[in-house]
Amino acid sequence: MPLAEVVTIGQYVPGNSFLHRMDPRVKLLISLFFLVLLFFENKICGYLFFLLILFVLVKASGISLKYLFKGLRPILFLILFTLVAQGLFSGEGRILFSWGIVTVSDIGVWKAFFMSMRLAMLVFVTTLLTLVTSPIDLTDGMDRMLSFLAYLRFPIHEIAMMMTIALRFIPTLLDETDKIIKAQISRGAPLDRGNIFKRLKALISVFIPLFVSAFRRADELAQAMESRCYKGGVGRTRMKEMKLSWLDLGGTLISLAIGGCALLFNFLPYWFL
Amino acid sequence: MRIEVKNVTFFYGQGLPWEKKALDNVSLMIEEGEFVGLIGETGSGKSTLVQLLNGLLKPYSGEVLIDGVNIFKDRSILSKVRFNIGLIFQFPEQQLFAETVFDDVAFGPRNLGLEPEEVAHRVEEALLKVGLNPIYFGSRSPFSLSGGEKRLVAIAGVLAIKPKVLILDEPTAGLDPKGKKEILARLQLLHKKEKATILMVTHDMDEVATLAEKIYILKEGRVALWGKPEEVFSQPELLEALGLSLPSLPKLLFSLKQCGFNLPTAVFDLKEASRLIKEELSRASG
Numbered sequence: 001m002p003l004a005e006v007v008t009i010g011q012y013v014p015g016n017s018f019l020h021r022m023d024p025r026v027k028l029l030i031s032l033f034f035l036v037l038l039f040f041e042n043k044i045c046g047y048l049f050f051l052l053i054l055f056v057l058v059k060a061s062g063i064s065l066k067y068l069f070k071g072l073r074p075i076l077f078l079i080l081f082t083l084v085a086q087g088l089f090s091g092e093g094r095i096l097f098s099w100g101i102v103t104v105s106d107i108g109v110w111k112a113f114f115m116s117m118r119l120a121m122l123v124f125v126t127t128l129l130t131l132v133t134s135p136i137d138l139t140d141g142m143d144r145m146l147s148f149l150a151y152l153r154f155p156i157h158e159i160a161m162m163m164t165i166a167l168r169f170i171p172t173l174l175d176e177t178d179k180i181i182k183a184q185i186s187r188g189a190p191l192d193r194g195n196i197f198k199r200l201k202a203l204i205s206v207f208i209p210l211f212v213s214a215f216r217r218a219d220e221l222a223q224a225m226e227s228r229c230y231k232g233g234v235g236r237t238r239m240k241e242m243k244l245s246w247l248d249l250g251g252t253l254i255s256l257a258i259g260g261c262a263l264l265f266n267f268l269p270y271w272f273l
Numbered sequence: 274m275r276i277e278v279k280n281v282t283f284f285y286g287q288g289l290p291w292e293k294k295a296l297d298n299v300s301l302m303i304e305e306g307e308f309v310g311l312i313g314e315t316g317s318g319k320s321t322l323v324q325l326l327n328g329l330l331k332p333y334s335g336e337v338l339i340d341g342v343n344i345f346k347d348r349s350i351l352s353k354v355r356f357n358i359g360l361i362f363q364f365p366e367q368q369l370f371a372e373t374v375f376d377d378v379a380f381g382p383r384n385l386g387l388e389p390e391e392v393a394h395r396v397e398e399a400l401l402k403v404g405l406n407p408i409y410f411g412s413r414s415p416f417s418l419s420g421g422e423k424r425l426v427a428i429a430g431v432l433a434i435k436p437k438v439l440i441l442d443e444p445t446a447g448l449d450p451k452g453k454k455e456i457l458a459r460l461q462l463l464h465k466k467e468k469a470t471i472l473m474v475t476h477d478m479d480e481v482a483t484l485a486e487k488i489y490i491l492k493e494g495r496v497a498l499w500g501k502p503e504e505v506f507s508q509p510e511l512l513e514a515l516g517l518s519l520p521s522l523p524k525l526l527f528s529l530k531q532c533g534f535n536l537p538t539a540v541f542d543l544k545e546a547s548r549l550i551k552e553e554l555s556r557a558s559g
Contacts, residue, residue, distance in 0.1 A: 179362065182329045183360075183362045183368040184380075186360040187434065188380075193348075209367055212370075
């Protein structure tokens, strides 16, 4: 399977849903709002509510759930680790079960559930954000939102441009890595067989050409930017002006309402989970 | 060594929003000692097909048989296939990585686990085959060479494995006319002298017209037309319908034919063509 099909984080899926059409600044702020809310949630039903909302959003965006879940795969290990570490080794609260160094307590299980749930939702929300917003829009949005920092002599435009370029080149470099790996395997490089040391050594034959081409690309890009008279952020105008629309206002209000509801769950009696 | 592709279908990004059928029920056959040309527009599935032949990609359905054995049957067959089929990718010079030309060309033979003397012998042989002097080039850095020389070194790197079949994906792309000529001449020599089995992917009609003994034309992931060059290029109307043009000589002959001259179109040798035109002219005036 080509590398670009394994790594889905940061991938943009073009579409025309209302999630795609919203202003990137609003999308960024709403995502941030949800992420913060996640950490205030302390009821299981609150998380289920969040899951429901996310499900509705994914359906509305037209992206397949299967594809979104693929984005979770790289951090599955991290989530499992959190689950095991919290669930089996924290001795807080009433101990339910104990065997050697393993102690399962009620608070431990509770924490394990919440921590892994938070991690998973964190990735879901951010993946959804990048799936419906092109990297260029995303960094443009950040650039605009943080442009006040320029008054403090902080090079916000330059940093946003660097991020745009970095994001833009992820798929390109993945394709290139894929191609180089295949070429070296064709020359018998033990990249997919043999012991770990042999494999690591063979990686040199992948990394050197990759770096050489990355530098070559950087050089070409610099020349192309120079020849278009790029000189940084000062006085630069935009082809696409960002404008807030009624859609953005509606989205913000609905998100605030959802956030309020989610917080209300916290005030439910404890037996409500 | 005989390669047979049977009813192969392949998808990119299966189950993803951008799923694309790259190959659709493709079959082809490469006999031992044959020089086969594979033509098609960008995106017609040429490069995908080539990667199936040495097991880098696995077909969704269909079989790739080498001497009658399915290469995906088990891993040991697959790794043997990798050394028997030398695949040279597009812009192979981008894969050079070692400090010296010698070490780079030696990468393949060393992966085969050969003795140092045998490795040195093979490197020398491979460099000579592509027309580079091992004494002069061997100790130089591959990054200090010209574009054409780099590509020759990369090709030598695959030849040093001594594959039984050589597959080249657009070996002349991006080279100047001199570099193109050099590479094509080397390939012809390999084919004629060493009886090498070669599959060359290209979208240059002139290249295959003179070199290939059999031609496959891919269009949107399907084999649209195949046969001997004489057969393929004697159907100019069909080629045009496929969005392809004739090689330059047949093109000239075809336009003369349309003007009323009685000439064959599938001629690829310049001298032969001029002789035919001269005869026809004297017949027409006489």
